[in-house]
Amino acid sequence: MPTRRRALLVILLLALVGLASLVVALAAGSLPVSAGDLGAALLGDRSTVAAEVVRELRLPRALAAFACGGLLALAGALMQVLLRNPLADPYVLGISGGASVGALCAMLFGLPLLLVNGGAFAGALAATLLVFGLARGDGSWTQTRLLLTGVIVAAGCGAAVALILSVAPENQLRGMLFWLMGDLSHAVTFWPALALLALGLAAALPFSRDLNLLARGDLTARTLGVPVARLRGGVYVLAALATATAVTTTGSVGFVGLIVPHLVRLAIGNDQRVLLPAAALAGGALLTLADTLARTVVAPQQLPVGVLTALIGVPAFLYLLTRSPRGGAS
């Protein structure tokens, strides 16, 4: 029996986990800051070295990681409902492919970081519009058609990325590869991602019971009074914006958007009223911790965070996939 009380408990618990992940991200690093000093560094004197490191370097990066992890998990959960396919992720419709092409083109021409991000966002939106337009070609909009169009566009983008990598000068390759694997050291700003995460959740939550029905089929949802066409359009736009913003901020971080909704679903069920906020918080916490590991494990060398989420994600996903389905008598 779904109850609001249980939902609030789950969300509160995950909010604490998220907060803890942010504390770890602020404290850990080549200059360890104890939990006690953290408060002083954040709120007190700005002039100490610890304050400078925490405020100028770690806080923006941790918040960017949290926001992007949250956005990717939210977009993944929405895509899984939209495509009614548990294997869908935010990138399945070619959004990250488009973003990669845009960002790598900008890098190839030696454009500054801001324009690389702009290129990524433009590429993501272009891919989104292309898939949306093609999938709607005949007016109908089946899951299979949307999925196939997305996969094909993503494949095309993959080829374009390979082409760019093969013609790019040697000295740009490393930056390109890091971008493709997802990397937070170039995160310029966290505000757009954090704001979109809050707005996106606020926009999706009122419709989360409608989404529960959409997951059970268009006919069932329409019979029960859900405006399916409008809802699907809204979900598509929100998931695409969330993915584009996350990819623009951090590059294509893999697996967060696929794994986190599944982990949350296994733990608490598929009620979108709990799943959406819970996945956002869990995704944020996971990416924050993964990024903290990425910059501390082999410090001063930094690993691309996408490598760590994938290293955690692949075994977890394989485990989920081969795990026997939850049966159970009552």
Added chain:
Amino acid sequence: MTSLLSVRDLDVNIGSVRVAAGLGFDLAAGERLAILGRNGTGKTTLLATLAGLRAAEAGSVALCGESYEALGARRAAQLRGLLPQRHIDAFQSTVLETALTGRHPHLGRWQWEGREDERLAREALAAVDLAGLGSREVHTLSGGERQRLAIAALLAQQPRLYLLDEPLAHLDLNHQIAVLELLSRRAREEGVGIVMVLHDINLALRHADRALLLFGEGRTLEGPVAAVLTAESLSRLYGYPLREIPDGTGRHFVPA
């Protein structure tokens, strides 16, 4: 008194198939209508049109005296329910959660299911012989149990008009009769209207007041079962000769 469902001059096509042309009938509260026809004649399409989920080529459908446009999707969902032919379970869900989906049109945007909703859902589960299975995963149910769960969700919706697409699919004989008796009881005691697609003529004879035959190419026949279900019309309907065998209790049809 306005009838529950009122159909006027209805033309329904799907692709190149003409389902109905100039179809008109009324369903009063407490009446049960069985729709019969061969595969692919558009029974499901007609049901969707009657549910206001699909626009007709021409004509009108009124539910409780109002068009679906005037009612709006939410009000319509409070008044009529549809049992689909297929049930999609892409994600995990418990039996109780699935039965509770029927409460959706009765809940506000921020409202959660309350005690009353849970009581209605549990009653509905008990009515279809699924009491005690509330916490089972939907995936673990048999085909017949899954079908009865979908009927339970429809009961929890508490519509005035039930539109059922092959409600007896996957059910054993015992449960076929139980479901038909349950629907008949609701019609008799609560005055709900029942429109159901059936393939069993003899069950239709016993559990429907009226019948609508879809012959294909837009030709239809609607009326009281006693008048509409004859050996002649049914032989024409299915393209196979049927014989009527009367006994002391009623009429029965068997393939000749």
